[in-house]
Amino acid sequence: MKAPHVVPYQGSKRKIAEEILKNIPYKIQGRLFEPFSGSAAITLSAAVKNLANEYVVGDKYEPLINLWRKIIDFPDDVAREYKYLWNSQLGDPKQFFAECRSQFNIDNDPVKFLYLVARCVKNAIRFNSQGEFNQSPDNRRLGTNPDRMRKEIFAASDLLCGKVDFRVGDFIDILNDATSNDVVYMDPPWQGTSNKKDPRYAYLLDIELLTRGLEDLNSRNIPYLLSFDGVCGGRSYGNGLPEYLDLMKIDIHAGRSSQATLLGRDDMTIESLYLSPALIELSGYGNIHEYHKLYA
Numbered sequence: 001m002k003a004p005h006v007v008p009y010q011g012s013k014r015k016i017a018e019e020i021l022k023n024i025p026y027k028i029q030g031r032l033f034e035p036f037s038g039s040a041a042i043t044l045s046a047a048v049k050n051l052a053n054e055y056v057v058g059d060k061y062e063p064l065i066n067l068w069r070k071i072i073d074f075p076d077d078v079a080r081e082y083k084y085l086w087n088s089q090l091g092d093p094k095q096f097f098a099e100c101r102s103q104f105n106i107d108n109d110p111v112k113f114l115y116l117v118a119r120c121v122k123n124a125i126r127f128n129s130q131g132e133f134n135q136s137p138d139n140r141r142l143g144t145n146p147d148r149m150r151k152e153i154f155a156a157s158d159l160l161c162g163k164v165d166f167r168v169g170d171f172i173d174i175l176n177d178a179t180s181n182d183v184v185y186m187d188p189p190w191q192g193t194s195n196k197k198d199p200r201y202a203y204l205l206d207i208e209l210l211t212r213g214l215e216d217l218n219s220r221n222i223p224y225l226l227s228f229d230g231v232c233g234g235r236s237y238g239n240g241l242p243e244y245l246d247l248m249k250i251d252i253h254a255g256r257s258s259q260a261t262l263l264g265r266d267d268m269t270i271e272s273l274y275l276s277p278a279l280i281e282l283s284g285y286g287n288i289h290e291y292h293k294l295y296a
């Protein structure tokens with residue numbers, strides 16, 4: 001079974017979810033945490049593989065988590081409301097998008113958020129300095145067809161209903177009760193995309209705070225995987241992480257970037273995945289220091 005594709009989110013790990021999850025070669029005894037969930041690609045793929053019995057899906061952006069709650073608990077409502085919005089745009093899509101965006105900036109309605117993500121340029125959400133959604137519509141398409149959206153919504157609900165604890169907040173708080181029986185997958189907003197005027201996500205992460213969070217997880221012996229920096233066509237995004245965290249870096253070949261495809265170039269995107277000392281131990285890689293000696 002393929003993982004459902006509900007929230008089309010730029011930066012989604014959907015296409016490389018399998019590659020990432022290969023690094024958890026055992027059934028998780030506790031919960032799988034995804035505290036920077038976005039489109040929850042890793043949770044959905046893990047649930048298809050039955051990698052854990054319970055999941056924690058969190059994000060700092062509240063409308064996104066409210067959307068996920070509603071998708072899983074009230075799939076019919078989401079499918080109907082999305083269809084209503086989608087059909088309402090047909091007279092004047094541009095004008096309707098502008099109205100829906102203004103209303104969303106007042107009421108933060110989760111299904112309006114789904115419509116806006118599905119319809120906006122490159123499915124890339126953008127916010128102004130007041131925290132208002134300000135991305136433009138993609139005028140060449142209308143967004144995921146409502147019949148297809150209904151199928152994907154119900155598939156996600158069937159997969160995760162009764163198994164997920166949704167949390168809104170900072171990743172450190174979301175991971176407050178994580179234990180060494182759990183596994184955490186983290187995909188914080190990249191440093192490389194974080195310093196721009198018009199940030200890609202609602203919230204951006206400070207590298208110091210991320211590092212402190214990782215230190216804390218290490219001290220609690222929590223197995224985790226972290227997607228962090230990336231290299232595309234020889235250009236590097238983001239700095240590596242401090243050595244004292246004892247993380248193992250793995251290259252994931254993510255295929256051609258959409259930008260490279262547009263420009264007709266062959267740049268391959270390589271994404272880095274870092275495994276924590278506790279996960280390395282459990283995965284049978286053995287001691288991280290031995291590993292480094294072996295492959296130095």
Ligand SMILES: C[S@@+](CC[C@H](N)C(=O)[O-])C[C@H]1O[C@@H](n2cnc3c(N)ncnc32)[C@H](O)[C@@H]1O
Nearest residue numbers: 012013036038039041059060061170171187203
């Ligand atoms: C790179 S995206 C995650 C994409 C996700 N892996 C996927 O497959 O769709 C990063 C997410 O982290 C959220 N975020 C930013 N800062 C955060 C924080 N301090 N704690 C929790 N979530 C945060 C953003 O709202 C955004 O949804």
